[in-house]
Amino acid sequence: MKLDLHVLGPILALVVLVLVGAAMNSNFLSAANVTNVLSRSAFIGIIAVGMTFVITAGGLDLSVGSMAAFIAGLMIMVMNGLLPTMGPGWPLVGVGVGAALLAGLLAGFLNGFLVTTMRIEAFIVTLGTMGIYRSLVTWLADGGTLSLDFGMRTVIRPIYYNGILGISWPIIVFALVAIAGETIMRRGAFGRHAAAVGSNDQVARYSSVDVNRVRMLTYVFLGLLVGIATIMYVPRLGSASSSTGVLWELEAIAAVIIGGTMLKGGFGRVWGTVIGVLILSLIDNILNLTDGVSPYLNGAIQGVIIILAVILQRERKAEG
Amino acid sequence: MKLTLSGIDRSFGDVQVLFDVDLVLNPGEVHALIGENGAGKSTTMKIMSGYLAPTAGQVLLDDVPATFAGSQDAEGRGVVLIHQEFNLAEQLTVEQNVFLGHELRRGPFLDKRAMRARTQALLERLNCKVSPDARVRDISNPDKQMVEIAKALGREARVLVMDEPTAVLTEREAEVLFEQVDRLRAEGVAILFTSHKLDEVKRISDRVTVMRDGRVVAQATTAEMSEDDMATAMVGRDVSSLYPARTRPVGDEVVLAVRDLNVPGHATDVSFDLHRGEILGIAGLIGSGRTETMEGLVGLRTATGRIEMHGQQVRFDRPRAALAAGMAYLTEDRKARGLLLAKGMRENLTLQSLPDFTAFLIDERAEDRALDRAIADFDIRAPHRKVEVGNLSGGNQQKLLLAKTMLADPEIVIIDEPTRGIDIGTKQQIYAFIHALVADGKSVIVISSEMQEVIGLADRVLVMRQGRVAGELTGDGIGEDRIVRLAMGLDGMRGAA
Known part of the structure; x- marks a missing residue:
């Protein structure tokens, strides 16, 4: 059995990073640090799982960062607006959560509609909606920050900071989303169809696959997951501004690519995306914990890793 | 120009796919290479035209041993392969395709007038009525085939290797192609083509080489071989009953x-x-x-x-x-x-x-x-x-x-x-x-x-x-x-x- 670098590459990289981190700082493997890293990667991670499906089906979504900021702003405004009538408490949180999920669903549907029914390139569509959501959240916040009422912040805090058995909710939700995503991608008809559409949409069409429906669903799922990620995010800071979620779309896409999903579509794996997310957050964490390299070089190191990942993918192609 | 393959072997890794292949393409002659899929026709053609190097044996041009550094090198020496799947840039015009990679220049600029004139002349020579301005994606398959040939002729091809040129053509369109092949033969071009259609082989070729399992199993002038002979040589068994007899009558429903x-x-x-x-x-x-x-x-x-x-x-x-x-x-x-x-x-x-x-x-x-x-x-x-x-x-x-x-x-x-x-x-x-x-x-x-x-x-x-x-x-x-x-x-x- 030949060792497949394409499969092992991301895992090896992750293992090396963990070893390097542990060697450089004794706090690295402490429960507090691990929880911190995982919780913070959950936002990008949940989004990246959805992004894996979009990219596998041959699409792309640049709008997710702005979408998250917009949904966060909306969620805060809905809760603040209803606070006088409903009072602080879990029913109001439920309304906020519902609003976030609905907004995510609609935003995903809009992207999907423009890509499928209107037949506009995904890059163009989501570049457009990216600008729209970013501008909307800036406008809603009037250039500043939308802050959740202080009483509500206390109510909502546990969504980010609490959990069960010492594992925080964001980590649990991320794990559930990842497991569900991996199962659907690997064993679900939808995952197979998404790969077929991304591989060759004509073949998919001639094989009686409803190409537009598959594409649409990938965007709707991604929108929904952006909503879920936002629900985890709002309790952490209790605010949203024009700088919320900046560059999340690129981090999510980078994680997907590092994980071995093909950018041009046709093949995707969710477990790889999860590893990609962890690699990106570990680099950030290690640079923050150690003095040797400036954390300002974070972006440069991540960039090198993304390019390396793509080179590894290509070499596998050339052998085949 | 005469092209000779002499004792060609070729292996991919451990698998040998060609065994001692000998083949001569004479100027002014159409040579048909036939065989089942996987018989080694494509590999043979790729070796002829510089896409692959032989593992053993020699390629000779006019009896002089030639080693091609690659397909570009072979083209430079007048040996051009036309792929079965067209190698044309769909979004470019016919003229741009004919000169792709070999654009004529006047100083730092493209010499459009000269390219237009040459394209026009090449297409006329092929009796092809397509406009040099037409986008390749808009023209028919036979016309694409003609553009491929015009492109080859534009490179001064003296040996033309065609991989199943008629696979995507109807019989009538193939006939148009053959008229042009006749013309090229008269001009002294050495031509090799492959086809699964034996009636075409009979119609157009002067000489036939049959391959099976990487070996040349028969070689003769076309006149000496009937279509049945060819089929039998290709398959290694009798294929006279290609179409089965009906075992049950058609229903009324x-x-x-x-x-x-x-x-x-x-x-x-x-x-x-x-x-x-x-x-x-x-x-x-x-x-x-x-x-x-x-x-x-x-x-x-x-x-x-x-x-x-x-x-x-x-x-x-x-x-x-x-x-x-x-x-x-x-x-x-x-x-x-x-x-x-x-x-x-x-x-x-x-x-x-x-x-x-x-x-x-x-x-x-x-x-x-x-x-x-x-x-x-x-x-x-x-x-x-x-x-x-x-x-x-x-x-x-x-x-x-x-x-x-x-x-x-x-x-x-x-x-x-x-x-x-x-x-x-x-x-x-x-x-x-x-x-x-x-x-x-x-x-x-x-x-x-x-x-x-x-x-x-x-x-x-x-x-x-x-x-x-x-x-x-x-x-x-x-x-x-x-x-x-x-x-x-x-x-x-x-x-x-």
């Missing part, structure tokens, strides 16, 4: 009735019936709307008209609906529309019928069992189960595509070009499958550009011309002459039964 089917821009008022256990042939020139009519029928294109299955009116707005009603369409383009070339056999086999394999999750074991059955039933020969479908030979791809279509258990199967670009042994198998289907009470529509195939297979033939049914032929009335006359518009509706 009409399973499909189509009335006034219109596919905008492609088909007008097409009406026909299909009976249980019948093979209905659809003939006509490429562009006569055969494929588009059938695509309209199964919901791949917008269509209007009345469709009845078993007397019940049906309407399909998407292929899934047609499939559910028991009608499947097998595309003519297995590489671009039929199979996912980068995926394995299992994923391809079940793609169309995936709902049948999915409860909540896909039952991969059931998929594997289906693949076992398909491999056995359709005699699919693959090096191993995980092979990427793109690495299978054309014949095995076609069998897999057939298996994929039949997995949905359709009652009516529409097969578009069932044997395009595949070897004679596999053809025979596919004809046997089609007969097994009708013997089983299913009904089959076969679209084909190969006259012999339509005549050999069909119980009844519809000939299409310019999007309309030009005539219908049955029984002894099915003949090459009648079909051609209807397809070309020389006969009226006299043939209608």
Whole structure:
């Protein structure tokens, strides 16, 4: 059995990073640090799982960062607006959560509609909606920050900071989303169809696959997951501004690519995306914990890793 | 220029695919290289034209040993390979394609006037009426073939190697190509071509080389070999009975009735019936709307008209609906529309019928069992189960595509070009499958550009011309002459039964 670098590459990289981190700082493997890293990667991670499906089906979504900021702003405004009538408490949180999920669903549907029914390139569509959501959240916040009422912040805090058995909710939700995503991608008809559409949409069409429906669903799922990620995010800071979620779309896409999903579509794996997310957050964490390299070089190191990942993918192609 | 292959061996890794191949291409001679898929024709052609180096043996140009550094080097020395899949930039114009990579310059700028004049001259020499300004994506397949040849001639080709130049052409279009081949031969170009159509080989070539399993098994002047001799040499066994005999008569029951089917821009008022256990042939020139009519029928294109299955009116707005009603369409383009070339056999086999394999999750074991059955039933020969479908030979791809279509258990199967670009042994198998289907009470529509195939297979033939049914032929009335006359518009509706 030949060792497949394409499969092992991301895992090896992750293992090396963990070893390097542990060697450089004794706090690295402490429960507090691990929880911190995982919780913070959950936002990008949940989004990246959805992004894996979009990219596998041959699409792309640049709008997710702005979408998250917009949904966060909306969620805060809905809760603040209803606070006088409903009072602080879990029913109001439920309304906020519902609003976030609905907004995510609609935003995903809009992207999907423009890509499928209107037949506009995904890059163009989501570049457009990216600008729209970013501008909307800036406008809603009037250039500043939308802050959740202080009483509500206390109510909502546990969504980010609490959990069960010492594992925080964001980590649990991320794990559930990842497991569900991996199962659907690997064993679900939808995952197979998404790969077929991304591989060759004509073949998919001639094989009686409803190409537009598959594409649409990938965007709707991604929108929904952006909503879920936002629900985890709002309790952490209790605010949203024009700088919320900046560059999340690129981090999510980078994680997907590092994980071995093909950018041009046709093949995707969710477990790889999860590893990609962890690699990106570990680099950030290690640079923050150690003095040797400036954390300002974070972006440069991540960039090198993304390019390396793509080179590894290509070499596998050339052998085949 | 004379090109000689002398004692050529070639291996890929541990696998030797060519054994001691000797072949001479003489100037002013057309040489046909024939053999089943996988016989080594493509590898031989690639070695001739510098795409591959031989493992042992020599390539000689005018009796001088030549080592090509690559295809560019070979082209520079006048040896040009024209690929089966056109190597043209679809978005560029004819003129831009002819000079692609060899643009004429005047100082730092492109010399458009000179390129225009030369392109015009080359196309005129080929008697090709396409405009140098036309975008390649807008021109027909035969015209693309001519542009490829013009491109080769523009490179001063003295040895022209053509990989199945007629595979995507109708017989009439092929005839146009052959006129040009005749002309080039008269000009002293050495020409090698491959084809699965033995009548063409007989028609155009001076000399034939037959390959089987990487070896040259026969070499003779074309006059010395009959088509039967060629087929026997290729397959290594007798193939006189290419088309099986019917074992069960056509039923009376009409399973499909189509009335006034219109596919905008492609088909007008097409009406026909299909009976249980019948093979209905659809003939006509490429562009006569055969494929588009059938695509309209199964919901791949917008269509209007009345469709009845078993007397019940049906309407399909998407292929899934047609499939559910028991009608499947097998595309003519297995590489671009039929199979996912980068995926394995299992994923391809079940793609169309995936709902049948999915409860909540896909039952991969059931998929594997289906693949076992398909491999056995359709005699699919693959090096191993995980092979990427793109690495299978054309014949095995076609069998897999057939298996994929039949997995949905359709009652009516529409097969578009069932044997395009595949070897004679596999053809025979596919004809046997089609007969097994009708013997089983299913009904089959076969679209084909190969006259012999339509005549050999069909119980009844519809000939299409310019999007309309030009005539219908049955029984002894099915003949090459009648079909051609209807397809070309020389006969009226006299043939209608």
